[in-house]
Amino acid sequence: MMFTRRTLLASGACSVAMPALAQVVATLGSGDEQISILSDGGFEMPLSTLARAVPVADISAQAGPSNPFRTPLNITCLRRGKDVILFDCGAGANFLPGSGRLQESLRTAGIEPEAVTHVLFTHLHPDHFWGALDEFDSPLFPNARWLAAAREIDFWTSAKVYDHLPADRHAFAAGAQRIAKNLGDRLERAEAGREWLPGIAAVETAGHTPGHVSFVLSVGGTSVMVLGDALTHPQISFAHPDWQPASDQDAELAAATRRRLLDELGRTGMQVIGYHLPGATGRVERQGTAYRFVGT
Numbered sequence: 001m002m003f004t005r006r007t008l009l010a011s012g013a014c015s016v017a018m019p020a021l022a023q024v025v026a027t028l029g030s031g032d033e034q035i036s037i038l039s040d041g042g043f044e045m046p047l048s049t050l051a052r053a054v055p056v057a058d059i060s061a062q063a064g065p066s067n068p069f070r071t072p073l074n075i076t077c078l079r080r081g082k083d084v085i086l087f088d089c090g091a092g093a094n095f096l097p098g099s100g101r102l103q104e105s106l107r108t109a110g111i112e113p114e115a116v117t118h119v120l121f122t123h124l125h126p127d128h129f130w131g132a133l134d135e136f137d138s139p140l141f142p143n144a145r146w147l148a149a150a151r152e153i154d155f156w157t158s159a160k161v162y163d164h165l166p167a168d169r170h171a172f173a174a175g176a177q178r179i180a181k182n183l184g185d186r187l188e189r190a191e192a193g194r195e196w197l198p199g200i201a202a203v204e205t206a207g208h209t210p211g212h213v214s215f216v217l218s219v220g221g222t223s224v225m226v227l228g229d230a231l232t233h234p235q236i237s238f239a240h241p242d243w244q245p246a247s248d249q250d251a252e253l254a255a256a257t258r259r260r261l262l263d264e265l266g267r268t269g270m271q272v273i274g275y276h277l278p279g280a281t282g283r284v285e286r287q288g289t290a291y292r293f294v295g296t
């Protein structure tokens with residue numbers, strides 16, 4: 001999701017105190033191959049951010065009356081053999097109140113930062129990337145390999161990135177550049193459409209950001225897609241995939257990506273994990289001319 005602290009504070013969206021929500025949200029698989037969904041907390045957003053140019057009353061009819069609404073941050077952690085693989089790493093201490101709980105959730109799950117072997121990024125927005133550093137600006141996971149799509153890294157680290165972003169999102173680029181610089185050579189470039197690790201394929205789901213990817217992997221014999229922010233809201237993204245959330249950088253491409261994903265996921269019934277979907281895990285079901293998210 002894309003809103004600066006200032007935007008949200010100005011909107012009054014952060015006036016409600018957030019409970020600390022360090023926790024393990026869900027688990028899939030077992031034994032030598034299992035996924036734990038770790039909470040990084042959450043934050044609040046105005047309903048109006050869910051669809052440009054749609055009256056808030058219409059948004060509210062789908063998304064519920066709560067304005068602002070709360071969005072959770074769900075980090076997928078795959079443990080298989082000696083590998084501990086995180087998909088995104090949360091918002092860290094400097095984004096929005098209520099987020100930055102990953103370290104506590106890792107402790108709850110019994111995972112030491114030193115044990116994390118890989119961090120694979122869906123994209124480099126603050127709520128997915130800014131948790132990469134500790135309070136001394138050192139990589140939070142000292143033994144990890146860090147991988148992101150080359151196109152995503154190129155976009156955010158370009159000197160021209162500011163030309164492609166509205167002024168209220170320049171902080172996103174400054175933050176991404178600071179973190180990429182601190183990770184240095186540790187941040188590896190990878191390509192969409194390939195396996196980034198054995199059995200873990202990155203599929204292109206651009207639109208939310210220019211180099212956004214989702215991941216398909218198997219756990220306990222079941223295929224799972226780690227969506228990232230390709231589908232962000234449990235009602236709006238499914239019932240109205242063509243609505244244009246303010247957080248999507250290329251609104252039309254993001255909508256086309258949603259349509260393509262929903263069609264595929266509705267046909268295959270593949271398990272999905274959503275970074276911002278409450279409960280994180282579920283499946284996509286066709287409903288009339290659109291779809292719905294069925295949590296599991």
Ligand SMILES: [Zn+2]
Binds near residue numbers: 125127275276
């Ligand atoms: Zn996000």
